[in-house]
Amino acid sequence: MFEVLIVDDMPSQVESIAATIAAGKLRFAHIHKAFSGEEALKISRERRIHIVITDIRMPEMNGVELIRQLRETDSKIRIIVLSGYADFEYAQSVVPYNTSGYLMKPVNPEQLQSMLGKLLEEIAGEMEQRKQQQRDVYAFRENLPALRNELLKRLIGGERIPYSELERKLFLLNLPFSTEREAGMFIVRLEGRLQEYVNADRDLIEYAVMNMAEEVFKDVFHLWFCRDHNEYLVFVATPIEKVHGPDAAGSAVDRYEFDQRAATLKKKAEALLNSSLSIVLGSNWALFPEGLSDLYRTLVNGIRQIDDGRDGAFLRVIENPGEVVIGTMTSLYRPPLLLHLLDTGNWEGAEKKLNDIFAELKSVHYPPEYANEAYFAIANAYQYMTHKKGKLLSELGGASLGLMPSAPSLQQLERWAFSIFGSIRHLCHERGEKQKSGLIEKVHEYVAHNMNADLSLQTLAAHVGLHPAYLSRAYRAETGNNLSDYILRCRMELATYLLRNGEKKIYEIAQTVGYQAVPHFIKLFKAYSNMTPQEYRDRAVQT
Incomplete structure (x- = not known):
């Protein structure tokens, strides 16, 4: 008052x-x-x-x-x-x-x-204006780490921000980095038991590492850091007080000092946390901000060469950033799809499919979008299964990583995928859906290995030693699907995969999936995908 x-x-x-x-x-x-x-x-x-x-x-x-x-x-x-x-x-x-x-x-x-x-x-x-200003200042200070984190993620991700806008953001966020100067970079990955922490506990550990890094580097380097989509800690540094143009930064002395400080950080952090971590740094420095994304990709490619969970490593990467090659995902779309493995109750096959997906993601240098792509494909299969059982995916607990603007880390995505897989499998068994009989497994195995052969009901019945009518009824009772529909779906999935990932001609693909008459294959494929095989291939090439 x-x-x-x-x-x-x-x-x-x-x-x-x-x-x-x-x-x-x-x-x-x-x-x-x-x-x-x-x-x-x-x-x-x-x-x-x-x-x-x-x-x-x-x-x-x-x-x-x-x-x-x-x-x-x-x-x-x-x-x-x-x-x-x-x-x-x-x-x-x-x-x-x-x-x-x-x-x-x-x-x-x-x-x-x-x-x-x-x-x-x-x-x-x-x-009221003063109160609002105080609230604004408080909110800005509270969100300053997140704003800095997001800006650096945009730069290492290759986003081109106009110089004027970038300089304004650097000033507002109190980041003493200048365009057209060289910057060093290193990546920290938590190892061993540190990888098992989640949420707040992991945040505290990473906060401790970042604070130690600032303490170790503060008298020689300006330091800027973020947590990337892999849950790695990415640090960018530039020498203090050298402001006489691009050649003033990144000298041999600076780089030697940079390496020594990074090694000191590893030693101190491991002593404090009583566990190990790996650090990968670049022998080359990069021009800020243009060179950050290539340098970052080089270091990520390097740290992926270090086995997960080992006692920790300190690695200097000499690889030329321009030589980094982005791999191409195939396991996600290679038939049979995860959705159909789950739908037919092939739990061993579904689990192997998940293992193949994550093995591929870990073995190649993948862009962040690949993890998102895998997430949405897996989540789609999981949603289909839970909705089919009259439940929501969210009811299974920890069911969604959200519609993420950036990709989740591989570890986060992998933990989520196998956790929900186990919940869905338990749900199906809980409702009396026991593991599919050996009969269904034999049928699926024969179909998978004889896609280009005769897969008529009579042939399959002869293979398993049953009457065709009995096999048809038994398959439908076990899986809820018609056997002919399953075979058609498997053949069309394989066809789409070959059209996207190979150079076989249309008639060769038709024969590979079991159709000698190409017009018949084209008719079935168009009914399946609303496109002819050639139209599908052309669109796949364009995208």
Whole structure:
């Protein structure tokens, strides 16, 4: 609430104004009274006064001197000057410089209430603005690490940010990095038991590593870091106080010192955490910001050569960034798809499929989009299965990583995939869907190894030693699907895979999937995909 101070050497005038203010509806918590300038100054030093109403003519200390001394301690205080008719022009001359307004004696109650109301609105507006600024500053400080983290992830991810925008962001985020200078980089990967921590515990560990890194590098290098989509800690550094152009940074001395500091960080972090970590750094430095993405990809490619979970390594990568090759995913789309393995209850096959997917992702240098691609394909299969059983995927617990703007780490994605796989398998068994009989496994195995042969019901029945009609009923009872539909789906999946990932001609693909008559194959494929095989291949090449 607000406080007002009334100053006049005439007590009757003070009491009259105080009564007028008290009779109004203004939000004053306290109405203070002073009968001299000295007394007014004493009250203003002891209380938070928002508005002062003072006479211009007083003995010993007049209103002008009081205003001057009040302004020395509080530039925001509002001051209303009172004057008699004889002092009217003098009071007016004071108003534009130090005061908020003036009133003539005897004071008109309505004018006083109106002026005080306007001043209170101004003060309340300024107080709210200051509070908002404080909230903004607090929010900015709270989110500063996340903002820095996100900007660095954009740069190492290869996003081209205009220089003017980047320089503005670097200034706002208080990052002492300059364009057209060289920067070093190293990556830290937690090893052993440190990889098993999740959520808040892992955040604390990474926070500790980042704090140690700042401590180790602070007197020689500016350091900027983030956690990337692999859950690696990425550090970018530039030497302090060398601002004479691109050649001033990244000298041999700087690079030697950079390597030594990184080694010191590894030693200190392992001692504190009582566990190991791996550090990979580049022998080459990169021009900031253009070269960061290539250098980053080189280091990621290098750290993937270090086996997960080992006791820790310290590696300098000499590889030319331009030689990094991005692998191509195939296991995700190689028939049979995960969805169909789950749908037919082939749990061993589904588990092997997951292992193949993650083995491929770990064995090649993949862009972040690959992890997202794998996530959405796996999540789609899981959602289909849980919805089929009358449940939501979220009911299985930890069921979704969300629609992520950036890819999850491989470890995070792998833990999620196998955890939900186990939950779905348990759900199916819980509902009386026991492991599929050897009969179904024999059928699936024969289909998988004889895709280009005769897969008629009679042939399959002869292979398993049953009557065709009995096999058909048994398969449908076990899987809920027609055997002919399963065979068609397997053949079309293989066809789409070959069209996307090979150079076989259309007639060769038709024969590979068991169709000697090419027109018949084209007709079936179009019914399956709404495109001819050639149209599908052309579109796959374009994308």
